[in-house]
Amino acid sequence: MSRLAHTLWNDKHPVIMIFFILLLGIAEILIVPPAWPLLNDSRKVTSVILMLLPYIFLYASANSDPGYITPENHPHQMTLYPYDFTIFHPGQECRTCHILKPARSKHCSICKRCISKLDHHCIFINNCVGYGNQHYFLLLLFFTATLITYATYIGFSILSNEIFKHLPNWTWRGKGYVWSQYFNIWAWALQEYTRIGGVTLLCLLTAPLVWGLLGYHFYLIWAGTTTNESMKWSDWAIEMADGYAFKRAIPSNRQKDTTIEPAWTRWPVESEQVVVRTEDGLPPIREGVVGVGEWERVWKLRDVENLYDLGFWDNLKDVFWPRYGVWHKKERKAEDARNNGRSNADSSATSSLRRK
Incomplete structure (x- = not known):
């Protein structure tokens, strides 16, 4: 029993x-x-x-x-959404799957898998509801x-x-x-x-x-959110009401650590802010936190941008049309072409130097 x-x-x-x-x-x-x-x-x-x-x-x-994340498709899953540095931060590893967690993903304790853009596990369909x-x-x-x-x-x-x-x-x-x-x-x-x-x-x-x-x-x-993310936003609302949340700007030209964060994503915007919490209600003083400028205390959710909200119709497209799919393929081909061009140029330059 x-x-x-x-x-x-x-x-x-x-x-x-x-x-x-x-x-x-x-x-x-x-x-x-x-x-x-x-x-x-x-x-x-x-x-x-x-x-x-x-x-x-x-x-x-x-x-x-629903969007199972595997070692084979992990690089692709990482490029679907950028990290918002509020509820999803780069460098976090799933303790069960032992892979870097893509933005908007979550490990389902029932499916025993990491799911891309997990909304919730639905018992009526015996499956997770996610990106796929x-x-x-x-x-x-x-x-x-x-x-x-x-x-x-x-x-x-x-x-x-x-x-x-x-x-x-x-x-x-x-x-x-x-x-x-x-x-x-x-x-x-x-x-x-x-x-x-x-x-x-x-x-x-x-x-x-x-x-x-x-x-x-x-x-x-x-x-522009999911059931999983709405619970995370609820937790942030409590932290903000208690005065423990702070934010500051992220420069648009920052250099990404590509070992934990994709160099580019198909999402049309990147995060312009980082939001953190402190235990004592004082501005963070630790080094290494991304962002520039003075820390500003955040009291309400409306003072924080939701990176994944593009407006109702674009949000709807993101659900019903895995979306920007053609755009994503074209962008990926263009990126591959640029990389190949760089490789060919480097090879030519190396050959030229050797001849000289």
Whole structure:
């Protein structure tokens, strides 16, 4: 029992994902057979499409690479995002994977892997949500919420039509009926069409939860952050409120230590500040901290730039289009060409000197 509990709590397992699939499947089995004859052709087509899409994106979310960082792809992962010198600093090593942690990455204790741009580990897809599959996860949420909402609409529409057959003057608003009569009529409909009514009520109650989760993730996109990063920002907010956070400028022409930080990234901007905390609430006095100028105490998050916020639409592109992908390839080819040019020039110069 102890081993089973440890596995269920700390390791990857499909129990919750199976529960999610069964919840969707059983609800569809309950409502579709009695409701199908009562639907017109357009509603039938719409229903079939909406029932298939959540399974498609569940499969895509669960089976796609969320952004596993391996020794082979580590150099590429390092170039995806620059360090912001606030919540992500260069030179930090994962104690489990023993690799330098790229900016915006995190080690997942359940997957036992480092994940690029980790948002969170989702038990409903039995996978992490990260750089490689965040768009699939958002589409899963969107189409699941749409399916549930459409099922609620169809269910109440069918029940209302059946009520109308017995009460020709019936309307959705129940005009002409007192509240007790109105609820008695709906109670009769739910009793006569138990399967349709039960699934409709279930969908009515769960739709706001799914839409709320989707709305929260779009808020994170708007803010240019992830669930993991939002928790780090919350920690910084506490430090700032206590007066333990300081910042100063980083020169744009600084020389990077390329042993722990990539020489260039595909991200269009670089950090212009470094933010640190102190134990005593006094400005840092230790040597070797990047940046120039006097330290300035920071009291609120709005006084600190979020390097990864490019605006809502660019943030959205960064999620749904691994993005700037063409730009990145072109830039990498240009960098390779420049390096080859330098190598050829150096070789020519060396040959010339030897001839001389």
